[in-house]
Amino acid sequence: MKGTLYVVGVGPGDPELMTLKAVRILERCGVWLAPAAKKDGESTALGIVEGVVNRSGKEIITHHFPMKKIRMGQSPDPEVKKAWNAAAAQIVGHLQAGRDVAFPTLGDPAIYSTGFYVCETLFDLAPDLPVEIIPGVSAIGASAAAAGQPLCLGDDRLVVIPATFENGRLRETLEQFDSVVLMKVHRVMDRLVPLLTEMNLLDKAVLVERSSQSGQRIRRDLTTALTGNNDEPHYFSTIIVRKS
Ligand SMILES: C[S@@+](CC[C@H](N)C(=O)[O-])C[C@H]1O[C@@H](n2cnc3c(N)ncnc32)[C@H](O)[C@@H]1O
Numbered sequence: 001m002k003g004t005l006y007v008v009g010v011g012p013g014d015p016e017l018m019t020l021k022a023v024r025i026l027e028r029c030g031v032w033l034a035p036a037a038k039k040d041g042e043s044t045a046l047g048i049v050e051g052v053v054n055r056s057g058k059e060i061i062t063h064h065f066p067m068k069k070i071r072m073g074q075s076p077d078p079e080v081k082k083a084w085n086a087a088a089a090q091i092v093g094h095l096q097a098g099r100d101v102a103f104p105t106l107g108d109p110a111i112y113s114t115g116f117y118v119c120e121t122l123f124d125l126a127p128d129l130p131v132e133i134i135p136g137v138s139a140i141g142a143s144a145a146a147a148g149q150p151l152c153l154g155d156d157r158l159v160v161i162p163a164t165f166e167n168g169r170l171r172e173t174l175e176q177f178d179s180v181v182l183m184k185v186h187r188v189m190d191r192l193v194p195l196l197t198e199m200n201l202l203d204k205a206v207l208v209e210r211s212s213q214s215g216q217r218i219r220r221d222l223t224t225a226l227t228g229n230n231d232e233p234h235y236f237s238t239i240i241v242r243k244s
Helices: 020-028 044-050 078-096 114-125 139-147 167-176 189-198
Strands: 005-009 031-036 059-064 101-105 131-134 158-162 179-183 205-209 217-219 237-242
Touching: 005 020, 005 114, 020 101, 020 131, 031 044, 031 078, 044 101, 059 078, 078 101, 078 114, 101 114, 114 131, 139 179, 139 205, 139 237, 158 167, 167 179, 167 189
Parallel strands: 005 101, 005 131, 031 059, 031 101, 158 179
Antiparallel strands: 179 237, 205 217, 205 237
């Protein structure tokens, strides 16, 4: 019998925000392939899992996925594609040998997660292998909770975008929606803050760093995150702009 690949959302950082299902599947799978953003670096997702599930007896593969921009409808950087192929090939080997594999991923797998790229690559290699996606608590909900505010109420329109968008698309989106969640903000504060200021939205924005993790921080004055202030936000940072 073939094994199953489980892409498991492990939540935004606090192990208590892992679902019972995520814990049960990680306990059951003998092989974990965990994504790491840095070469030879640690996997954040794995760190979260290890707060709850005992790793002894597991085969744990930490796999490096380079963090490069991916645009839908365009070919990814060859280095990125290579990493997806290598991960999928390893997973296929285990599944064909009858071993279940868990791919723990930060937050929810449906939101900017490498897990789905790995699945697509796996389907190209072996379309008949079973895959299950286990949803998790996203940093989006965790950030709103940390800030103590809703994302949307009533007939509000909510949108989620990477802040790495060029300013024209950001402006258009900020104009059109009532609530805007900006992810991947840490390197673009120097152009985001002036844009929000110009649009009179700076006081509607909250920056949440490391929500649910130790080191969680809420900033309502986003100008403190400009590079000149030497207090740049962590990679795990999300901005919520809520107009109403
Ligand atoms: C590649 S996306 C992964 C999103 C993830 N799949 C989710 O559902 O939360 C990474 C971005 O998520 C956001 N993020 C992840 N963890 C976070 C946390 N604990 N607090 C605030 N933002 C976080 C940041 O904007 C970061 O740049």
